[in-house]
Amino acid sequence: MPQTLAQKILQSHSDDAITADGQIIRCRVSLVLANDITAPLSIQSFNEMGATRVFDNNKIALLMDHFTPQKDIASANQVLISRKFAKEQNITHYYEGGNCGVEHAFLPEQGLVGPGDLVVGADSHTCTYGGIGAFATGMGSTDIAGAMALGETWLKVPPTIRVNITGVMPKWLRGKDLMLLLIGKIGVDGGLYRALEFGGPVIDALPVEGRLTMANMAIEAGAKVGLFAVDALTRDYCAEHGRPGARALAADPGAPYEQAVNLDITDQEPVVACPHIPSNVKPVSEVKNAAIQQVIIGSCTNGRFSDMRDAAEVLRGRKVDKNVRCIVLPATPAVWKQCLREGLMDVFMDAGCIVGPATCGPCLGGHMGILGDGERAVATTNRNFKGRMGSLDSEVYLASPVVAAASAIAGHVAGPAQI
């Protein structure tokens, strides 16, 4: 029987024979992750369950990335709990400080997740790894505690929505625009309980980092996972990032999709998701008179090197508007170093940006770029919910690094064609 990508990967991690979508199966997990916000709760549940050892100390990743560098006493104490647990359990992949990056940028970059893996994480953007053909999904801390103890979890086999993207990719369009267009079309619950599977000629040609950006925001459509086939581009990426020998993986012809969604992006201009919901998507030129006070370029969605290069290409030789704080946060230490090596830091500093450490910080309104009353930001992050980045009276527009950089220069929401 032909299978979707989701069915194929899940089957390879389960002894239960998958016969239909909606079936509940028990699966072995390849990696279990948590961060400085969610790990303490997971550890508490782990202890209360009566568990004493993690199932495999090489298959747990704890990344202290959300409030790093720790913003106050309480957030430092959260790390303390995680660090103690990591020491007691001899966790190999415990990262904090200058060894740590934003989790969903860091793990694929370091080859700690790879094609065909089944990954569960106490963070909703765990779905990012679908960009390299891993079935990866977010759960709460207690579910993750169970997975840490047992090395397995239960999942409902999701029905799949096949997303075909066709047309000619315009110069300034990026994976972020494609994903926002999809979310605008199907809505923030359009993928609820479902897997998204991406394909079509535009996807075949899309660089892996663009695919990671798209998979990252599957959760913003309510989806369990956003999957891409493992092709030559994926295998090259993985070989360069410590996971050589990945095998090609794709859905079978005639796979049973619940529905298909088609997008033609020929002549499409870059888009933004306007406040306060990621599905409120508009072409950037239609947003008029939206003066901004902050730009964030970074995060698990758009903090990779190609994102930095995009931002630098727009910022080179230009100046950030004097009423805007433009904050650039390369998402991992390796991205930071590559920016330094290739001269991008000069471009950012000459343009008047603030360059900060790898942190989730402002994306979730944590620190390092919080919005005041009535302030407005363009951010390359993933959520524009009311108050997400600070004051309940502030606004966040989601966009690609291209649009974010152009907006920083213009001082208002703008695309590269408007500067």
Next chain:
Amino acid sequence: MNHKGTARKVGDHIDTDAIIPARFLVTSDPKILGEQCFSGLEPNWAQRVKTGDILAAGRNFGCGSSREHAPIAILGAGLRAVVAHSFARIFYRNAFNTGLLLLEVGDAAHSIQDGDTLEIDATGGRIRNLTSGAEISCPPLPDHMAGILAAGGLVGYVGQRLKKGNRVGETS
């Protein structure tokens, strides 16, 4: 599993940042989180909640982050159940895992008004609106899910099962 309480109404697509903003995620204490419940929607929202109230919500309740602090904050505020059109999937698991009863009722959720008195019979799959007289039906809560709630969540439930030696495949 029966419960009677006053409905506190919120809208569609209420996200976990609205339920509990990230700046408060430096603790797991239900009391502290409960005081800030829905402060991402409206400052001091939790102050008007009386213990035992029932939250009435629209579509896709609990969308956004995986923070388990969201159902903990709702419980900490004194709310005992959420009746909604539909729920985001991570939130759904988190709620039962932390001991919060959810009832998915589709379009009937729109008929509930703020301040209505609701009587929930979860295992019977019925909600009576004593204010309007309407009766809403929903899928009955399965026994094992009721068991998780009765144990105060998945941790307590797993603990009880382990104590009984009642693992997968063994009969209770």
